[in-house]
Amino acid sequence: MKKVKVGIVGLGRLGRKHAGNLAFRIPHCELTAVCSVVEEEVQEVMDAWNIPYGYTKYEDMLANPELDAIFIASPSNFHCEQIKQALSLGFHVFSEKPLGLYVEEALDVETAVKAHPDQVFMLGFMRRYDRSYMAAKEKIEAGIIGKPFLIRCYGLDPASKMDSFLTFARANYSGGLFLDMSIHDFDLARWYLGEEAKEVWAIGGSYARPEFDEIEDAETGAAMVRFENNAIGIFVAGRNCAHGYHIETEIIGTKGTLRIGTVPERNQVVIMKDEGVIQECVDGFLERFEQAYLSETEEFINCILDKRKPAITVKDGVQSTILGYSCKKSFETGRLIQVKT
Template sequence: MKKVKIGIVGLGRLGRQHAENLAFRIRNCELHAICSVVKEEVDELQREWGIPHGYTNYNDMLENKELDAIFIASPSGFHCEQIEKALEKGFHVFTEKPLGLHLNEVVRVKEAVEKHPDQVFMVGFMRRYDKSYQYAKQKMEQGVIGEPVLIRCYGFDPAKAIDGFMNFAKNNYSGGLFLDMSIHDLDLARWYLQSEADSVWAIGGAYAYPEIAELNDAETGAALVKFKNNTMGIFVAGRNCAHGYHIETEIVGTKGTLRIGTVPEKNMVTVFGDQGAVKECSEGFIERFEQAYLSEVEEFIQCILENRQPHVTVDDGVQSTILGYACKESFETGQLIKVQSHPANEAVYK
């Protein structure tokens, strides 16, 4: 079977993990080119992994006619332009979330994708490919909890990662707590509740790290969302979790409840010692969702080989960004935000 030749842009922490998956763990795939503005990263991986082509300029990589697809793992502020350019050059495209940091950007991406219906386009909402989240979805479809009425999502980054976040945020790469962190939960809510948002109220503050307030952002924040089908969402996100990386989701239905990740266990081991019985916690998103990051890219490759589109669409990226931006607006203004969509799916809020 033909191998899909991929070029990846962005070799940071997540980008490097994706690159390693593409190079060594995914069938019918070949990591054929890598691109980073940090030349040392490119040189290192070319030397150690035997990657044929290395670039420090994204436009140069797009001129490589041997490539079939482009994988975008660069900082969020570059996604929109890089997606548009890759599609115009005829490539299939996988992009990490979000599509962009501004509403006009995500609308541009949607238009660009719709101009190229024969090219596979996929957004990296990896939690949809996590086995636990998929199992919960199956249970919901089987009617185990009746009709879902409320989703509660917690997303906390480990406190020890705060320095890395501050460097990221100071370069305007974040987009804020709700767009950067909560967007995965917002996408899950849309997926589980099968509805778009109607209105949002968000609050938050910088408690242990007041310097985050100087970035007009929250260290810890919460959003309450009413969806158009009258279901509810409660979203809490933070960057100061003492015990590690904690992602928890609860779906409350008319006949029962599902919980995912209530205890963020590192593995199945319990350590018995002078501190009692200890279950260690996951320390980061790559560790917790290692399988999901692999599975989503396997799906992308299969879509290319089978000439079909993935279940995660550009509209999922657009609508989740719209909701994340509405949360950001509510937090910044202190106002209840009414989320609306125009007929053309170009969302606005007021």
């Protein structure tokens, strides 16, 4: 079988993980080219993994005639433009979330994806490929909890990463707490409830680190969302989680409740000693979602080979961006915002 030749842009925290998966863990896939604005990163990956082509300019990578697909793991403000460029040159495209930081640019990408119906486009909502989140979806569809009417999501980053986040956020615009972090939860809520958001009220603040006020962002925030069918969404996002990386989701239905990740344990080891009974916590997204990152990438490659489309569509990216942006607007204005789709 022919191998899908992939070029990746972005070799940072997540790009490096994706690159490793593409290079070594997926059959019928070859990591043919890598690109980053940081030359040392490019050279390091090329040397370490024997990658034939390396670039510091995205446009140069797109000119490589050997490539079939482009994998985008660059900072969020580049996604829209890089997706459109790659699609227009005939590539299949995978992009990390969020689709866009502004609604207009997300809609622009939707138009571009629709204009290239024979190319695969996939967005990195990897939680949909996590075994536990998939099992929950199957149970909801089987009617185990009746009709779901409330979803409560926690997305909390480790306090230990706050300094590096603040350094990053001072130099880069990532969309703010809701667009950057809650976007996965918004997608899950739409997926599980099968409904679009109607209105939102979001609040937040800086509690341990006043620096978040200076960058006009929240250290921790909460959004309450009413969905079209009157279902309820409660979304908590934060960057100051003392015990580690905590992603938790609860779906309440008319006949029962599902919870995923209530205790964000690293493994099944329980430590019992003078301090008490301890379960260690996962320390970040790479550890918690390792299987999901691999599975979503496998799905992207399989879609290209099987000439089919992934279940996640560009519309999922647009709708979650619209909701994220509405939360941001509500947080900034203090008002209840109607989510306009």
